[in-house]
Amino acid sequence: MSRPPLPPFTEASATTKVRAAEDAWNTRDPERISLAYSEDSRWRNRSTFLQGRVAIVDFLVGKWDRELDYRLIKELWAFTGDVIAVRFAYEYRDVSGQWFRAYGNENWRFDEDGLMTHRHASINDVVIQESERLFTWDDSGARPADHPGLSELGL
Template sequence: MTSAAETRPPLPPFTLETALKKVRAAEDGWNGRSPEKVALAYSEDSQWRNRSEFFQGRAAIVEFLTRKWANEHDYRLIKELWTFGDNRIAVRFAYECHDQNGHWKRAYGNENWEFDERGLMRIRHASINDVAIDGSERKFFWDRTGPRPLDHPSLSDLGL
């Protein structure tokens, strides 16, 4: 899917500015909900822990995201930088979605990321908890498959 010479800026070592850009790029990618495009941000042999699932490689990432988004309708995600250093970034996030029966949830989580020298994520550890919400409790509103508008509140702004 990618050549050995391909890079995914910003590259490590990260500064506050480049870490913030990397987090926003990840958020925008996931909000686009294209498993194949999202997988390109990860190294060919990227290692993942997502909740209780462990897997490796882009094909597994595509399979996971395809399955995930088939069941999470009207998915909207906000990520926020927690901390960074050298080639690592930690984020906290929340997303809202509903199942095929219209039951809404908000998922809260933390991710630890490690990048290779080309800016591709080679390790992703995600811990996530789900909370059932009523549709009236939703806080994330923007076009269904687009990025979060720059003027939309952050997690901190929303008190999350």
């Protein structure tokens, strides 16, 4: 299975890869998302360490049971060869209705087929009021093409 664009990355292909990941995560479909990762992909997400697609699916199911109305924006930070660094922010509310904005960085490594073999994510959550939300597009999944990115929003 191949997941273009493939390494070695250019700025254009890395940007395409980042937007494809953002669009997929905004679907909140763990099975679909897991297909972008190698069968034995290794993750560190905050303080959680896991390996493999089954573990990724289980992790994402739990994530979106807790993080409701999730909306994500990713932005290319740096790239070289088979590695991409991303910064991101996402907004969600918990079951009590409290809103959060999470800020983070990810480091990704890909195999020759364009599947992610490693994902290292560092994330911090900030409490926000509902009136402070910036990611308010409808629940169709992907961020609209005309919605500002992180840099345009000053984040």
